Amino acid sequence: MRFARLGPVGSEIPVLETDDAVYDLRSITDDITGAFLAESATEVDGKLQVEGGALSHFRVGFDRVAALSLVALTQFEPHDTAPRLTIQFVTPSGDSQAEQIEMPPVFIGSAEPEPGFACWPLWLPVETDGRYSLVVTADHGSVTLPLTVQG
Secondary structure (H helix, E strand, O other): OEEEEEOOOOOOEEEEEOOOOEEEOOOOOOOOOEEEEEEEEEEEOOEEEEEEEOOOEEEOOOOOEEEEEEEEEEEEOOOOOOOEEEEEEEOOOOOEEEEEEEOOHHHOOOOOOEEEEEEEEEEEEOOOOEEEEEEEEEOOEEEEEEEEEEO
16 A cells, blocks of 8 residues: 555556545545654654654743754656755644745656655744644645643
8 A cells, every 4th residue: 555646747646546446535635745844853864763753732942943854755756857846844823834845956856756754953933832833835735733832
């Protein structure tokens, strides 16, 4: 069994492939995406090393900064020439700011779709306690990561 995207370039649909059938997943998602927050994440010898993964709560110190890592699970296609992520940081009051980041070049232009990952350190200013969100958007979809902050 595997998740995949099928169809013409630019119009792919998300599917689940098994030995016996292919299931269209458009009724539940626009694309197969994945991302999570961790206390720390790095690449070591081509492998993802994570500490304190899948965070949804964070206790801040006096500096009111949430220092954590964003991990994106990837699968680039041969036609993906310069994939970027947009990260939108939304505060409990609804204010937001967005930033675009480029994917590392190692993931771009593979002859075959290659699953992989990329990770970035984040230092998020969290002035008040409450529920924050990071909305991570790529060409084929987005995922929202909630983060409840207490000081």
